[in-house]
Every structure is written in C-alpha cells, then in structure tokens.
Amino acid sequence: MKANKAFNLKKDTRAQVGIGTLIIFIAMVLVAAVAAAVLIQTSGILQQKAQATGKQSTQEVSSNLMIKNIEGVRAKTGTNLSDTIDMLKLQVGLNVGSSPVDVNQVVISITDGTIAHNLVYGGNTKSYDPMTGFVATNTAAQNLEALLTNSGNPTQFYTVDRIRDEDQSFSQGNPVMNTGDLILVYISTTSSDGASLTAIGSTSGNLTSSDLSLVPRTLVNIVLTPESGAATVAEFVTPSSYGVKENVQLYP
Numbered sequence: 001m002k003a004n005k006a007f008n009l010k011k012d013t014r015a016q017v018g019i020g021t022l023i024i025f026i027a028m029v030l031v032a033a034v035a036a037a038v039l040i041q042t043s044g045i046l047q048q049k050a051q052a053t054g055k056q057s058t059q060e061v062s063s064n065l066m067i068k069n070i071e072g073v074r075a076k077t078g079t080n081l082s083d084t085i086d087m088l089k090l091q092v093g094l095n096v097g098s099s100p101v102d103v104n105q106v107v108i109s110i111t112d113g114t115i116a117h118n119l120v121y122g123g124n125t126k127s128y129d130p131m132t133g134f135v136a137t138n139t140a141a142q143n144l145e146a147l148l149t150n151s152g153n154p155t156q157f158y159t160v161d162r163i164r165d166e167d168q169s170f171s172q173g174n175p176v177m178n179t180g181d182l183i184l185v186y187i188s189t190t191s192s193d194g195a196s197l198t199a200i201g202s203t204s205g206n207l208t209s210s211d212l213s214l215v216p217r218t219l220v221n222i223v224l225t226p227e228s229g230a231a232t233v234a235e236f237v238t239p240s241s242y243g244v245k246e247n248v249q250l251y252p
Contacts, residue, residue, distance in 0.1 A: 075194035136173030154210035155189035
C-alpha cells in the first residue's frame with residue numbers, strides 16, 4: 001500500500017513595503033479623484049446646457065401671441081364713408097403659460113396682395129427712431145392720431161392700447177405684456193380714397209395714406225413675429241360689401 005502523503009501549505013509572509021509602494025498608491029488615489037472631479041464637472045455643464053437648450057427650444061416652438069379678434073374701421077366725413085377699410089384693430093393676448101412679451105420687439109407684417117409693410121411699435125427706441133409725433137407720456141389716443149395723420153408713419157409703425165392690465169405694468173413707454181394682459185393693436189391701412197376724408201373712428205385730422213387698399217374681397221395676410229417664439233398668422237378675406245357699416249368684423 002502507498003504511504004499517506006502529507007501536504008503542507010507554504011506560508012508567504014513577505015510583502016512589498018517602502019516609499020515606492022506608497023507613492024504608487026497615492027498616485028492612484030489622485031488619478032481617481034481627478035477623474036471623478038472631471039466627470040462631475042462635465043456632467044454639471046452638460047446638464048445646464050441641456051436645460052438651457054430645452055428652454056430655448058420650447059420658446060422657439062411655442063406661440064406666445066394670440067390674435068383673438070380683428071375689426072376694420074372705415075374713414076369718414078360726416079355720413080360719407082370710405083370704400084376701403086382704413087384702420088385695423090387687432091385684439092391680442094398671450095397663450096397660457098407664455099413668458100412676458102416686449103411689444104417693442106414685435107414686428108408686424110401686413111400685405112393686401114400688392115403692397116407689403118413690415119411695421120414696428122411707434123415708441124421703439126431700442127432698434128429704430130421713434131415714430132413722428134410719438135410721445136411716451138401721451139395717451140394711446142394721442143399716439144394713434146400721430147400714426148394716422150403724419151406722413152410715412154402708416155408704412156413703418158403701429159400703435160397699441162391696453163384693454164386688460166391687472167398689474168398696471170403696460171404703458172406707452174414700456175409696452176410689456178404679461179400673462180392675462182389683453183391689448184389693442186392699431187394698424188393704419190388708409191387708402192388714397194380714405195385719406196381724402198377727415199376722420200377714422202374718434203380720430204380726426206389730415207389723414208395720410210398707407211399705400212394699402214383694403215377694398216371688398218381683398219385677401220389680407222398679417223404676421224406677428226415676437227422676439228422669441230413662433231410667429232402668429234391671421235389671414236382673412238374682406239367681405240364682398242361693407243354696406244353702411246363703419247366698423248366691420250373681419251377675423252375670425
């Protein structure tokens with residue numbers, strides 16, 4: 001029979017010691033710490049950029065402004081009415097959840113199919129010279145009169161008035177719309193025929209032409225382009241006859 005064999009495990013109690021091992025260990029810890037710090041910083045920057053991009057994208061694709069109603073007004077002298085629509089009154093509000101809108105930076109494009117104008121707010125001092133006759137401390141009616149009676153104004157500018165402004169933050173000099181605000185935008189569309197008359201609504205004086213001509217059955221396109229957000233478009237055809245109406249409902 002074979003003799004039983006005994007197996008003994010060799011105990012190795014030796015280990016690396018010394019300054020070299022300590023340096024390697026510290027270096028590994030430092031590398032791991034630096035790598036972790038870089039990853040944390042990079043992820044934070046990416047998160048901030050992603051949030052900013054998401055917010056900007058939401059603003060660009062969302063429509064802040066909403067045209068609720070458009071009414072046309074004909075020029076007159078006594079009971080004699082113009083054959084054209086000579087002023088537009090746009091009732092404009094903000095969509096739910098919209099950020100504030102600075103009307104100073106809203107560009108309105110309007111065309112009657114033949115003539116097109118790009119209009120800015122009459123009190124815009126940030127990008128353009130103010131409209132002739134515009135005064136920030138004037139009433140909306142006074143600035144509307146300046147729009148309708150000063151040559152060149154109707155082809156370059158529009159004016160506004162507030163309908164609802166709970167926090168009293170909207171003014172002629174600082175026309176900033178907040179959620180819940182509702183304003184009237186006045187666009188002069190006075191034709192050469194209308195300019196020969198003496199009044200539009202409650203405004204009287206020497207009317208000036210806008211070069212537009214909104215006769216019956218005219219296709220009108222209006223685009224409101226805010227500083228940020230999608231443009232708002234309103235397109236309508238004027239009625240086949242204005243009859244004896246001074247104020248004509250046009251949109252919706």
